[in-house]
Amino acid sequence: METRLIRHVTLRRRRTLKISISRTLDINAVELVSPAWCGECGSEVPMIPPEVAALIESLPLLQIYKGIGTGKLHSAEQTSGSVLVCLNSIALNR
Numbered sequence: 001m002e003t004r005l006i007r008h009v010t011l012r013r014r015r016t017l018k019i020s021i022s023r024t025l026d027i028n029a030v031e032l033v034s035p036a037w038c039g040e041c042g043s044e045v046p047m048i049p050p051e052v053a054a055l056i057e058s059l060p061l062l063q064i065y066k067g068i069g070t071g072k073l074h075s076a077e078q079t080s081g082s083v084l085v086c087l088n089s090i091a092l093n094r
């Protein structure tokens with residue numbers, strides 16, 4: 001009798017572990033993508049702000065900047081001083 005009770009508790013724990021959290025991002029992707037020159041690709045490519053890259057890749061923003069620093073992620077500095085990340089390089093690093 002006691003053993004059955006323990007099994008029941010174990011099953012309940014397993015159920016709890018299967019619960020996952022999902023979130024929906026309300027982003028108009030078209031507005032965030034800017035065509036810009038990527039020196040590494042040697043052409044004009046779609047680029048996004050580092051913050052958006054972090055959201056899309058589910059990575060900390062610092063990780064995106066590290067990728068830019070090491071050259072894994074291509075980037076382009078805009079005349080405004082902001083930095084954009086090349087979507088091609090994001091796809092290559094998946």
Ligand SMILES: [Zn+2]
Nearest residue numbers: 038041074086
């Ligand atoms: Zn590129």
